[in-house]
Amino acid sequence: MDVTTLTIKQAKKDLKDKKYSSVELTKSYLDRIKQIDKKINAFITVTEDEALVMAKTADEKLSKGNDLPLLGIPIGLKDAFLTKDIRTTAGSKVLENYIPQYDATTVKKLKSAGAVLVGKLNMDAWAHGSSGENSDFGPTKNPYDTQYVAGGSSSGPAAAIASDMCLATSGTDTGGSIRLPASFCNAVGLKPTYGRVSRYGIVAMGSSLDSIGHFTKTVEDNALILQVTAGSDTYDGTTPSVAVPDYGNDIPKGVKGLKIGVPEEYFIEGLDPKVNEVTQSALSELEKQGATLVPVSLPHTKYAIAVYYIITPAEVSSNLARYDGIRYGNSRETFGDEAKRRIMLGTFVLSAGYYDAYYNKAMQVRTLLKRDFDKAFERVDVMIAPVSPTLPFKLGERTQDPLSMYLSDIFTVTSNLTGNPGLSVPAGFVNGLPVGIQIIGPHFSEDLLFRVGYAYEQKNPLYKMRPKL
Numbered sequence: 001m002d003v004t005t006l007t008i009k010q011a012k013k014d015l016k017d018k019k020y021s022s023v024e025l026t027k028s029y030l031d032r033i034k035q036i037d038k039k040i041n042a043f044i045t046v047t048e049d050e051a052l053v054m055a056k057t058a059d060e061k062l063s064k065g066n067d068l069p070l071l072g073i074p075i076g077l078k079d080a081f082l083t084k085d086i087r088t089t090a091g092s093k094v095l096e097n098y099i100p101q102y103d104a105t106t107v108k109k110l111k112s113a114g115a116v117l118v119g120k121l122n123m124d125a126w127a128h129g130s131s132g133e134n135s136d137f138g139p140t141k142n143p144y145d146t147q148y149v150a151g152g153s154s155s156g157p158a159a160a161i162a163s164d165m166c167l168a169t170s171g172t173d174t175g176g177s178i179r180l181p182a183s184f185c186n187a188v189g190l191k192p193t194y195g196r197v198s199r200y201g202i203v204a205m206g207s208s209l210d211s212i213g214h215f216t217k218t219v220e221d222n223a224l225i226l227q228v229t230a231g232s233d234t235y236d237g238t239t240p241s242v243a244v245p246d247y248g249n250d251i252p253k254g255v256k257g258l259k260i261g262v263p264e265e266y267f268i269e270g271l272d273p274k275v276n277e278v279t280q281s282a283l284s285e286l287e288k289q290g291a292t293l294v295p296v297s298l299p300h301t302k303y304a305i306a307v308y309y310i311i312t313p314a315e316v317s318s319n320l321a322r323y324d325g326i327r328y329g330n331s332r333e334t335f336g337d338e339a340k341r342r343i344m345l346g347t348f349v350l351s352a353g354y355y356d357a358y359y360n361k362a363m364q365v366r367t368l369l370k371r372d373f374d375k376a377f378e379r380v381d382v383m384i385a386p387v388s389p390t391l392p393f394k395l396g397e398r399t400q401d402p403l404s405m406y407l408s409d410i411f412t413v414t415s416n417l418t419g420n421p422g423l424s425v426p427a428g429f430v431n432g433l434p435v436g437i438q439i440i441g442p443h444f445s446e447d448l449l450f451r452v453g454y455a456y457e458q459k460n461p462l463y464k465m466r467p468k469l
């Protein structure tokens, strides 16, 4: 079976038409993982036995005519999602032997929707990073060129989609960790509105910024899986009871009449001209389809990275305090350099005498960033910007320079500080390396983001460009 041509939509149809069973489909993916993952390192744990049991159950349900949204579909999870009885490491040796006693809410929902879990995916330890290279389980390689990074921190979830090792993956995005690797790996990646998907049972990074979302090959597939995981959860007090729309409904409506904001502060010096070219041609395409491009300004953008790297470490230092080697974790000595750096930075900005100067000030600027977005969305329906200022970079290129690594997130962190959703959609290739654009919208406008992303994808179905592996 050639899984490289499959999408969730296609596989669902094939399963229904009995072209193959879920066990056969799952085995094809497991074989591919065995064959290819040596080169990519997307998986930390392959759950072969569990997958085959789940696939068998799915086949039984399929034969009874059961019609669950992800019935029999092989998926993978970033290793930050707690999975009952299955090791969950968060990419760190600190949790090398940690076996959770319960499933994250998202995992429960995916299982109830019939999904088949093929494994737990590689990530920067504790989700700190933009390249995947901070993983204690080795870096993930970019399937389009294995000398390059896959992007982080959800490196495994993006690379697993790009190399067709499953049909959908779940990740977390605290400052770009879904959108950036999606862009680097030619995948569709959504960071939903803060609170749209439950964070319960997911290893926390920055609790006021963490968003849970998914990677897929197509926009339609992404809408399909968000339909399963979105919604309020009594175990997560930050998930409001905003109704979950039918995400499939509006997708084919096109962009005619929509106003697309182009934020001037995202087209600055330091933006690779090639990335700019790809973004501009995507904008022209949408204009051709009837959207109006409107220049907008987000004047506080220049402070976003500084604000993010104060607030996030503050929350990280508090969240990581539970891995004290007594309740959880091997011992503090197993924390890597990046986690240590953030614990120190976070403790510093929260300490007496510095709290007002750094943490409080950053929180005030966070409000200004939110106002920038609110103001822009009074004038436009969505905004479009690059995801990353540069193309995927080479393995090792930025590991010695944390600041240059932090700058990869310059266009993604603001939506986390403001809570807005962002969808990364494949937009082109430069020198064989993928480039994505991001579509940013008002809170709870995921349906609109899918609609714009789909309109572009129809014209430019880049998911058909599979890497040579």
Ligand code: GLN
Residues within 6 Å of the ligand: 127, 128, 129, 130, 152, 153, 172, 173, 174, 175, 176, 177, 178, 205, 312, 409
């Ligand atoms: N690269 C950013 C950081 O290192 C974002 C990480 C994330 O979104 N989890 O903090």
